Amino acid sequence: MTVTAKRPPEFKPHNERKRAETIAAYVFMSPAMAIFLIFLIIPIVFAIVISMTNWNGITPLNQRPANASSTVIFENQTGQSVTLPAGTIISNGEDEPRRYQLTQELIVPAGSGATIEGAVEAVEPGRRSNVRRGQLDTLEDGALAALVTVENPISIENGLDPAFEFVGGQNYSKLLAEGGIRQTDFFTALKNTLYFVLGVVPVQTVLALVLAVIVNQRWLKGKGFFRTAFYFPSITSSVVISIIFMWMFTQDGIVNTIFKAIFPDYKSVTWLDDSNGLFHNILGLFGVSRQTVGDWAGTRLAGITLWDWLSGPSVTMMTIMILNTWTTIGTLMVIYLAALQNIPGSVYEASSIDGATGWQQFKWITVPLLAPTTFFVLTIGLIGTFQVFDQIFIISSGGPAKTTLTIAYIVYNNGFNNSEMGVAAATALLLFVIIFAFTMLQRRISRETANA
């Protein structure tokens, strides 16, 4: 009697079922994956490629390259067939870059409209030439002058250069190292953005927490009203809010009017057109200025003087910072509010039995229990502020004197105003690296504080 170990009969079907489930899972996932691929992965790869080219963002990417075969139409009115050797230069007289040469020997029969394809290439393909329907009127070889005169036009079609060339890391080095205008702009934007982030993120986080705690109080009447009121700026269009702020902060706007009513000696501040930095202004109160601090302030770091690095946000930037804080507080408050309502009431009850005061409860219960939420709020705050664009675009366009130029804004500016899409893509990727680094740093700090 032998006992043969048999595989359990249900084993294989189970495995098969598992595979079928896996396939089903992928099928269900596929729409999301397709969207992810089309709208995220492909654009990111494209941006990385573009950042290593000199593409101007204008020339169509599918434009035929210059050395692609072109069509030449000869009109030979000499009455006899003429042989043109390969390498014959065709030009329109004055313009050097517009020269073409024959790639092969051509026999042009007598008569008009002899069309020969694939016969020419640009002499200097590195330069963009734009002859498409233009007419060339001279052959450089003197012997052939009789063949091509103004009456015998030659037209070359599709003789265009490629949309871009690969330049390797040149765009990055322009932005980071070469000491030119792009480097200065990039670091000016970095400086402004850092001041913006350091000003906005802590303030909006603290205020959001305080507001959330207040509107979470049982004794508060009209909670619904306050919650709506605080959340309102977040759901209103950023453009509308920005324009309202512009009105409020004009020289004879409501802000200055209120200040004037309180302080009769107040001299109106031009909030939206003041390039003086906050720290410079404060130092100025103590009589410290660029002239009095000594020569060290003139030392340049990444194209910007140390004195300018220490300017602090300009008055205009501060106005935008206030606006940005005000509009984001609502969203962050809602996140805190949700987290607050997840803290069990029993914890507070137990602590009050132990005799904890309201402030002690806030400090030792609310804040620690909200730590994961605070991490989340700080992270989205960091990412959001590093990418600030719309309010800058509407209110100041980077001015006055480039003090509200942010990194996201110079991405746009390089791409669309300066026609340097390669530099713009490189800037965008650098912004990604910066945000990534700061988020990692913040993660580490949060973890360490949590462990301590």
Added chain:
Amino acid sequence: MFKRFALLLVMLSLALPVLAQDGINITVAGWSSNPAEDAALTARLEAFMEANPGITVEFVPSTDHTVTMQTAFASGIYPEVFYIDSSRLPDWATAGVVSIGDEQIENPEGFYPPLLDVFTYEGDLYCPPKDFSTMALQYNKDLFDAAELDYPTADWTWDDLYAAAEALTDEEAGVIGLVTPPNLERWLPFLYQNGGAIFNEDGEFVMNDELAIEALDFYISFARDGIGGTPSAVDSGWGGEAFGRGRAAMAMEGNWAIQFLLDNYPELNWGVAELPAGPAGKATMAFTVCYGVAANAEGEVADAAWQVVNFLTNDEGAASVASVSFGPMPTRPSASEDYLANWEARTEGSGVNFEDFGAYIVGGEYSYPWRLPVGFQPFSDAFNASLQRAFDGQATAEDILTEAQGIAEELMSE
């Protein structure tokens, strides 16, 4: 299966009318400056379609033309006809998206020569000018009367301008004498009036010589001495608004300000004079736009596009611009009388005499077009930022021009 097939058929048949439209379709892409102008353009295009059956033309304005066009260019599918601002031509021509119009443009000799020059790039004429504006001096008659000053005339000099601005400034009332926007193109007339230039004949950068420093220092002096300033310093978005609100007694704006001032400040009592002459004579800036034809238009589509463009810019087209203009002038001298006549009726009852607008037309003769070389946008951005700093007292004319020279040389070497 059949159901899905049927659905596909239905969707295809919905798409068909678009695909199967007969004849040639031409899209004219631009921006909308004024509803009256849009209506006039549309009417002109309708006249074209009547005369040319088989060609359909549509005007499609966008709010941010440059960005809209750039994304369209990059995709390789873009409108057959589009507006090109003179300052954008070098970039777009170099990118190879604009057709050369040497052979196609009708009667090019009939345009103002400076306007043809600005749309000629590396020896080729690209596109016919649509309309143009020149800078002139707008002055507030009431403020001049209050200060007991004579109105500006065509033979004013820099000293006259400065003295008037000084006399007109009223710090109590928040009125500055002259509004001076911190923009390169607003200062350039002073550079040319002083005999300076951005580049000399050999193409070398000379905008840092004595002439330039003197001219820039003069421009900065208004803000520095508290008798001028930026539009935002007097709570305005631009010079025309500052002038219209009476916060600036004088402004150097172009024709675009006319309709704006008439519409928004009907009570304003104002006049227009030529820009004052500098040590080296008269100069002003011309701002102009042309109708470009797409480089990827071929065959009969290209021919139709050129037909449209010529229809809009020939003598008759210029006359039609003149008769409905909300500001910009026709690009052919043949229509300049129509232009003034058009304003006669429209300025009736307002505080301005239409004959003053002759200052804009005269300016066309000694104007310099606004155009910088390819890739020079960072140059003007940096100049404008430094000019703002100079207004705030943080930089001098010499600082700005030394910096400008460095940037120009960097950009030229690329």
